[in-house]
Amino acid sequence: MTQSLSGAAGPFFGAFGGRFVPEALVAALDELTDAYDKAKHDPAFGEELDRLAREYTGRPSIMTEVPRFAAHCGGARVFLKREDLNHTGSHKINNVLGQALLTKRIGKTRVIAETGAGQHGVAAATAAALMDLECTVYMGEEDTERQALNVARMRLLGATVVPVTTGSRTLRDAINEAYRDWVTNVETTNYIFGTAAGPHPFPEMVRDFQRVIGREAREQMMALGGLPDAVLACVGGGSNAIGVFDAFLDDDGVRLVGCEAAGDGVQTGKHASSITGGRPGVLHGAMSYVLQDGDGQTQPSHSISAGLDYPGVGPQHAWLADMGRAEYWPVTDPEAMEAFRLLSRTEGILPAIESAHALAGAMKLGRELGPDATLLVNLSGRGDKDVETAATYFNLLDEESQQ
Amino acid sequence: MSALTDRLDAIRGEGRSALIGYLPVGFPSVERSVRAMETMVAAGVDVVEVGLPYSDPVMDGPTIQVAAERALQGGTHIADAFTAVRAVADAGAPVVVMSYYNPMLQYGLERFADDLVAAGGSGAITPDLTPDAAGLWLSAARPRHLDTIFLVAPSSTQERLHMTVAETTGFVYAASLMGVTGERASVGAGAEQLVAATRAAGAARVCVGLGVSTGAQAADVARFADGVIVGSALVRCLLDHEDEDAALDALRAKTAELARGVRGES
Numbered sequence: 235m236t237q238s239l240s241g242a243a244g245p246f247f248g249a250f251g252g253r254f255v256p257e258a259l260v261a262a263l264d265e266l267t268d269a270y271d272k273a274k275h276d277p278a279f280g281e282e283l284d285r286l287a288r289e290y291t292g293r294p295s296i297m298t299e300v301p302r303f304a305a306h307c308g309g310a311r312v313f314l315k316r317e318d319l320n321h322t323g324s325h326k327i328n329n330v331l332g333q334a335l336l337t338k339r340i341g342k343t344r345v346i347a348e349t350g351a352g353q354h355g356v357a358a359a360t361a362a363a364l365m366d367l368e369c370t371v372y373m374g375e376e377d378t379e380r381q382a383l384n385v386a387r388m389r390l391l392g393a394t395v396v397p398v399t400t401g402s403r404t405l406r407d408a409i410n411e412a413y414r415d416w417v418t419n420v421e422t423t424n425y426i427f428g429t430a431a432g433p434h435p436f437p438e439m440v441r442d443f444q445r446v447i448g449r450e451a452r453e454q455m456m457a458l459g460g461l462p463d464a465v466l467a468c469v470g471g472g473s474n475a476i477g478v479f480d481a482f483l484d485d486d487g488v489r490l491v492g493c494e495a496a497g498d499g500v501q502t503g504k505h506a507s508s509i510t511g512g513r514p515g516v517l518h519g520a521m522s523y524v525l526q527d528g529d530g531q532t533q534p535s536h537s538i539s540a541g542l543d544y545p546g547v548g549p550q551h552a553w554l555a556d557m558g559r560a561e562y563w564p565v566t567d568p569e570a571m572e573a574f575r576l577l578s579r580t581e582g583i584l585p586a587i588e589s590a591h592a593l594a595g596a597m598k599l600g601r602e603l604g605p606d607a608t609l610l611v612n613l614s615g616r617g618d619k620d621v622e623t624a625a626t627y628f629n630l631l632d633e634e635s636q637q
Numbered sequence: 638m639s640a641l642t643d644r645l646d647a648i649r650g651e652g653r654s655a656l657i658g659y660l661p662v663g664f665p666s667v668e669r670s671v672r673a674m675e676t677m678v679a680a681g682v683d684v685v686e687v688g689l690p691y692s693d694p695v696m697d698g699p700t701i702q703v704a705a706e707r708a709l710q711g712g713t714h715i716a717d718a719f720t721a722v723r724a725v726a727d728a729g730a731p732v733v734v735m736s737y738y739n740p741m742l743q744y745g746l747e748r749f750a751d752d753l754v755a756a757g758g759s760g761a762i763t764p765d766l767t768p769d770a771a772g773l774w775l776s777a778a779r780p781r782h783l784d785t786i787f788l789v790a791p792s793s794t795q796e797r798l799h800m801t802v803a804e805t806t807g808f809v810y811a812a813s814l815m816g817v818t819g820e821r822a823s824v825g826a827g828a829e830q831l832v833a834a835t836r837a838a839g840a841a842r843v844c845v846g847l848g849v850s851t852g853a854q855a856a857d858v859a860r861f862a863d864g865v866i867v868g869s870a871l872v873r874c875l876l877d878h879e880d881e882d883a884a885l886d887a888l889r890a891k892t893a894e895l896a897r898g899v900r901g902e903s
Contacts, residue, residue, distance in 0.1 A: 252770060253767075253770055254738055254765055254766060254770050255765060255767070256695065256696050256764055256765050256767075256788065256790070257767050257787070257788045257789060257790045257792075257793055257797070257801065257812075258788075258790035258791075258792055258793075258812060258815055259792075260767060260792075260793070260797065261790075261792040261793065261794060261797075262792070400699075400702055400706070401692070401693075401706065406693065410693050410694075410695050413695040414695060414696075414698070414816075414817045417695070417696070417815060417816060417817060418815055418816040418817065419815075420792065420815060421815070513743075515739050515742060515743060516738050516739045516742060516765075517693065517739065518693070518695075519765075524739070526739070526743065528743065529714055529715050529740055529743060529744070530691075530715075530739040530740040530741075530742060530743030530744065531691065531692040531709060531740065532692040532693050532739075
C-alpha cells in the first residue's frame with residue numbers, strides 16, 4: 235500500500251460518503267466543517283480534549299488480557315481494549331466531548347442527539363451537563379422500552395428524552411427525527427451525531443475523535459510485545475470499529491474484522507448486517523451500504539443489540555470492505571449472547587451486547603488461527619444496561635421478580 | 638422550455654401566481670391517489686407534484702410521514718409514480734415528481750428520467766439532493782430536457798443561492814421557513830426576502846412551499862412568488878376522511894379555497 239489509509243479525509247471515501255442532505259442543513263454542516271478544521275489545528279482545542287480525556291473520561295483505557303476467555307478462542311492470546319471502563323461506560327464519550335467542545339466554539343447553546351442503546355444519548359447528556367448545554371435526545375420508542383434504565387440516566391443528567399413513535403421506532407427513526415429537529419432549530423442547535431456515518435463532516439470528525447482508541451491500543455500492544463494478528467470490533471454505524479482500526483490501517487499484516495449484527499441470521503432477512511447483506515445506497519446523508527428493497531426503501535433491521543440495530547454503516551467501512559482492507563463478518567444473536575455469557579463467567583467482565591459481537595468474532599477467528607495468534611478486541615462498552623435483556627434471554631429472572 | 642415552464646409563464650401573464658398541489662402516490666391506494674390528483678386539477682390546481690413515498694422522509698412533518706408510511710405499507714412502488722404522472726398529464730396539468738434521492742438512484746437515474754419523460758412529466762424536485770451533490774442526476778435529466786428543481790432555504794448563503802439558481806430549471810423551490818413540511822399558523826416572514834434574494838441571484842421563477850395551508854396564506858405568498866406550493870393541507874383531506882367521496886369533496890373545497898387565494902380573491 236503506497237498511500238496511507240489512516241486518517242483518510244472526507245467527504246468521499248472512494249465511492250462512499252458525500253453529503254446528500256436538504257439545502258437547509260448545508261450551511262450548518264459547512265459551519266461545522268469549518269469550525270472542526272480550525273479546531274483541529276488549534277493546539278488549545280487538542281489540549282482541552284486531552285485534559286478531558288485524562289481527567290474526566292479516565293484515559294488511557296487499560297488493556298486486559300483474558301486467558302480464561304481465550305481458552306474458548308482456540309487458545310489464541312486475547313487482549314481487550316477496555317473502553318467499557320470509560321466514564322459513562324462506553325467509547326461514546328470520546329466523541330461527544332469533542333463535539334460538545336465544538337458546539338461551544340461555534341456559539342450554539344443547545345445540542346440534540348440520537349441514540350439506539352442509549353450509550354450515545356447518555357454520553358451526550360453527560361457532556362451537555364458538563365458544558366452547560368441544553369440537550370434533547372431522540373430515541374426510538376422500542377429502544378426506550380428495552381433500554382429503560384438509560385432513559386432514566388439521561389433524564390437524571392438533565393436531558394429531555396423524546397421517544398420516537400414513527401417507522402420502525404428504532405435508531406433509524408430517531409435519526410430522522412433528530413434531522414427534523416435540526417432543520418427547524420439549526421440557528422441555536424448543534425447535532426451531536428453518535429457514529430461515524432451521516433453526511434460530511436461527521437464520518438471523518440467522529441473517526442478522528444475515536445482514533446484515540448487505536449492510538450492507545452497500538453502503543454499498548456507494542457509494549458506487550460508486538461502488533462496483534464487481528465483487531466476485532468463490532469460494527470453498527472461503526473464508530474468504535476473505525477476508532478480502533480484507524481491506527482492499524484497501514485499495518486498490512488494486521489487483519490481487521492468488523493462484526494456486524496446478524497440477528498436471526500442474514501439469510502432470514504431479520505438482521506442488521508449492512509455490508510454483508512445490503513447494497514450501496516444513500517441513507518441519512520451519505521452513500522454507503524444500506525439494507526433496502528429494490529425500490530431503495532430502507533428495510534427494518536433486527537438485532538438483540540439496540541446499538542447495532544441500524545440498517546446503514548459508516549462510509550469508511552464501506553470503502554475498507556470494498557478494497558478488502560477490512561473484513562465484515564455477520565454475528566448472530568445467539569453467537570453474541572454465548573460470547574456475552576462466556577466473558578461474564580470466565581473473566582468477571584459483563585460486556586455490552588454490542589461488544590459481545592466482537593467477542594464472538596474473536597472466538598471464531600481464534601479457533602481458525604490457533605494458539606499462536608494474538609487478537610485485540612475492542613470492548614466498546616459495558617453490559618450494565620443490558621442486564622435485563624440478558625437475564626430475560628438466559629431465563630434468569632425468578633418468576634416473582636418478573637411480576 | 639417544458640410544459641411546466643410554459644404553464645407558469647402563461648399564469649404569470651394572467652397576473653397571478655400558480656397553485657401547485659402535492660399528493661403522494663399510493664395513499665390511500667394508487668387508484669385513489671390518482672383520482673385525488675385528477676380531482677385537484679379539476680378543482681383548480683395548476684401544477685401537480687406527485688410525491689414518491691420514501692421510508693426515511695427527513696424533510697417531511699407528521700402528516701406526509703403518515704401518508705407515505707401507509708402508501709408503502711400498501712405496496713406502492715416507484716413505477717406507480719409514473720402511472721400517476723401519466724394520469725395528471727392526461728388531465729391537462731403539468732406534473733413533476735417529488736422524490737428523495739435513494740429511490741431514484743436504486744431505480745437507475747437514466748431509467749427514472751426515461752420513464753418520467755415517457756409518462757409526460759416535466760421534471761423532478763429533489764428535497765435531499767442539492768446541485769453540488771447531483772452530478773449524476775443532472776447528467777441524466779439534462780439531455781432529456783427534464784426540469785431539475787432544487788430548493789433554497791432561509792439559511793442558504795449568497796454563494797449557494799447563485800449556485801442553486803444556476804443549476805435549476807423550471808422553478809426554484811423556496812422553503813418559506815426552517816423546518817419540515819406541515820400546516821402552520823403563519824408562513825415564515827423570511828419567505829418574501831428569500832424570494833427576492835433568489836430572484837436577485839438570477840432565478841426566472843420562484844415558488845414557495847412549506848407551511849401554506851389556507852386561502853389567506855396562499856394569497857399572501859402569491860403577492861411575491863410565481864407559485865404557491867401546498868402539500869400537507871391537501872394530504873390532510875385524504876387522511877381525515879376514510880370515505881372516498883367525502884375525501885374528494887374536502888379536497889375539492891380546499892383546492893378551491895387555495896385557488897381563490899392565488900387569485901387574490903380571499
